[in-house]
Amino acid sequence: MPLIDARLLRMSQLYAPTLKEDPVDAEVISHKLLLRAAMMRKVAAGVYSFLPLGLRVLRKVEQIIREEQDRIGAQEMIMSIIQPAELWHESGRWDVYGPELMRFLDRHDHGFALSPTQEELITSLVRDELRSYRELPKSLYHIQWKYRDEIRPRFGLLRGREFVMKDAYSFHATQESLQEHYDEQSAAYGRICDRLGLDWRPVEADSGQIGGSVTTEFMALAEAGEDGILYCDCGFAANAEVALAEFELEEYRPHETNGELTKIHTPEIASIEELTSFLSIDKKSTVKALATKSADGAVTLLFIPGSHDLAAIKADRLLPGFTFMTDEEMEGAGLVKGFMGPVGLPDKVRVVADSSLRELSRWLTGANESDYHVAGAKPGRDFEVDSWADLSVALPGDACSVCGLPLKGARGIEVGQVFQLGTKYSESMQASFMDADGLEKHFIMGCYGWGVTRSIAAVVEQHYDDNGIIWPISVAPAEVVIIPLASGDEEVEPTAESLAELLTERGIESVIDDRDERAGVKFNDADLIGWPYQLIVGKRGLAEGIVELKTRVTNEKSTLALSEAVDTVEGLVLEARRSYL
Numbered sequence: 001m002p003l004i005d006a007r008l009l010r011m012s013q014l015y016a017p018t019l020k021e022d023p024v025d026a027e028v029i030s031h032k033l034l035l036r037a038a039m040m041r042k043v044a045a046g047v048y049s050f051l052p053l054g055l056r057v058l059r060k061v062e063q064i065i066r067e068e069q070d071r072i073g074a075q076e077m078i079m080s081i082i083q084p085a086e087l088w089h090e091s092g093r094w095d096v097y098g099p100e101l102m103r104f105l106d107r108h109d110h111g112f113a114l115s116p117t118q119e120e121l122i123t124s125l126v127r128d129e130l131r132s133y134r135e136l137p138k139s140l141y142h143i144q145w146k147y148r149d150e151i152r153p154r155f156g157l158l159r160g161r162e163f164v165m166k167d168a169y170s171f172h173a174t175q176e177s178l179q180e181h182y183d184e185q186s187a188a189y190g191r192i193c194d195r196l197g198l199d200w201r202p203v204e205a206d207s208g209q210i211g212g213s214v215t216t217e218f219m220a221l222a223e224a225g226e227d228g229i230l231y232c233d234c235g236f237a238a239n240a241e242v243a244l245a246e247f248e249l250e251e252y253r254p255h256e257t258n259g260e261l262t263k264i265h266t267p268e269i270a271s272i273e274e275l276t277s278f279l280s281i282d283k284k285s286t287v288k289a290l291a292t293k294s295a296d297g298a299v300t301l302l303f304i305p306g307s308h309d310l311a312a313i314k315a316d317r318l319l320p321g322f323t324f325m326t327d328e329e330m331e332g333a334g335l336v337k338g339f340m341g342p343v344g345l346p347d348k349v350r351v352v353a354d355s356s357l358r359e360l361s362r363w364l365t366g367a368n369e370s371d372y373h374v375a376g377a378k379p380g381r382d383f384e385v386d387s388w389a390d391l392s393v394a395l396p397g398d399a400c401s402v403c404g405l406p407l408k409g410a411r412g413i414e415v416g417q418v419f420q421l422g423t424k425y426s427e428s429m430q431a432s433f434m435d436a437d438g439l440e441k442h443f444i445m446g447c448y449g450w451g452v453t454r455s456i457a458a459v460v461e462q463h464y465d466d467n468g469i470i471w472p473i474s475v476a477p478a479e480v481v482i483i484p485l486a487s488g489d490e491e492v493e494p495t496a497e498s499l500a501e502l503l504t505e506r507g508i509e510s511v512i513d514d515r516d517e518r519a520g521v522k523f524n525d526a527d528l529i530g531w532p533y534q535l536i537v538g539k540r541g542l543a544e545g546i547v548e549l550k551t552r553v554t555n556e557k558s559t560l561a562l563s564e565a566v567d568t569v570e571g572l573v574l575e576a577r578r579s580y581l
Helices: 029-036 052-071 085-091 119-126 175-195 272-279 312-318 327-332 355-359 424-428 452-462 492-505 519-529 539-543 562-578
Strands: 040-044 047-050 082-084 102-105 111-114 138-147 162-172 200-204 214-221 227-231 237-239 262-265 287-293 299-305 350-354 363-369 372-377 387-389 408-422 432-434 440-442 444-451 480-484 510-512 533-537 546-551 556-561
Touching (some): 052 175, 052 452, 085 119, 119 162, 175 408, 214 227, 214 452, 287 327, 287 363, 408 452, 424 444, 444 452, 480 492, 480 519, 492 510, 492 533, 492 539, 533 539
Parallel strands (some): 350 387, 480 510, 480 533
Antiparallel strands (some): 287 299, 408 444, 432 440, 533 546, 546 556
């Protein structure tokens, strides 16, 4: 269990300005409580300073990560925050990473970026140093500040512009070697989650800007999570945007049409919600269209069931860099917003449909005419589909692609992600080694990221009550607070000091609330800050030879004989530590 230091902390000396009220701009629980409990302070949107108590938590999280990385043979180093633009040009990401990349020019007009990630820099470091297969595999990691110019930083530490991340990178001669270390990293990430006290799931994910074809996200379940997670009792779990959406559709067949193409007057009804209400039908009976434009100006209509949303990740795989068309662009292409359909489209408009629509023999969709829809539109008879693809965001209740049972839904905070990069960076940056057969080969790489500051927020999102934070002992700023109830009392204060010193001598992280404050203030701050154990020393109890112990996770109180208090608290702390190892 990582310990910060062996000193006795004193609340009278700590810089820990707690707040009684929630800050007005704090939206989620972790944001509110980390500010109120004097763990951090806002500098600017998405940028925070860590105060002494918050830094102690941060250091403990870092140490847990460090121990698990060292355990699997990864070697710690430190890499620069500032990265030359030419490295990003080599990888090809300078122009494609987007506005989130913080860029600047030095006084000599040389381009640089503030690091959001380290693939380019680590590849440049090893390409001239690792020359032989005999030196492989190697796994290197660092824990460092990162920067991303988020368009909308929010939720405190959950989406910031400055944050601490652990990233590790491994270099291999074979895919088998990469797979072995990838599995080791995945197991290490599971242990990190457990030691942080998180309720978590490993989920199938998308690699995004990092690249690679194999990746897993480690999600902490929380209502404040920005990601939708789908999981099944069979063990399957995936990000909702990448999970295969499997569901049954309902056909809309008005009796009088006899399956023929029929135009329906739908005045000023341009949304699926309005259409289903107007016709008194389920969304699964409808098909909606989204107009997209590629970089070369090509227009593609994406058709998905009205019951589901478009998965942008899946669409981008199909149409890299696509954008949704504006109202003016749709009008210029001969499309009618709110009433688009596959029948009678203008020339050169491509039709791509969600794979689930293959099972729908007749579509209810837009008529490409203002205020009209069509029913009974039959693929192959009334229109052609250029290609089929998995485009929908999966929903709770959809069938599990592994066992067929209904999927369950949850929200999640991504705290870590592991990637198999393959040769994406080693090829573009010409990083190679001499293999046993005497041939130059590109490194096969892996990447393993962990959001250090984000995981602090994730812990708080799962561990709190109406009174404040309930830290797992593994990351608490200290393990025990000793609270004397009568400041200046000739018996209470020396007894509290003695208990605090004895616990500290035994290696228990202790803090004494020696402030000249009312008991209520001390109790409120103890709950808000979230010390795992509170040892309360009062004049009345000492007259009976007892002290009071409160366990924060249960809020239960008990009395201890003064002579047994140190041994009892030490035993509880050591047992709690073991539960997180």
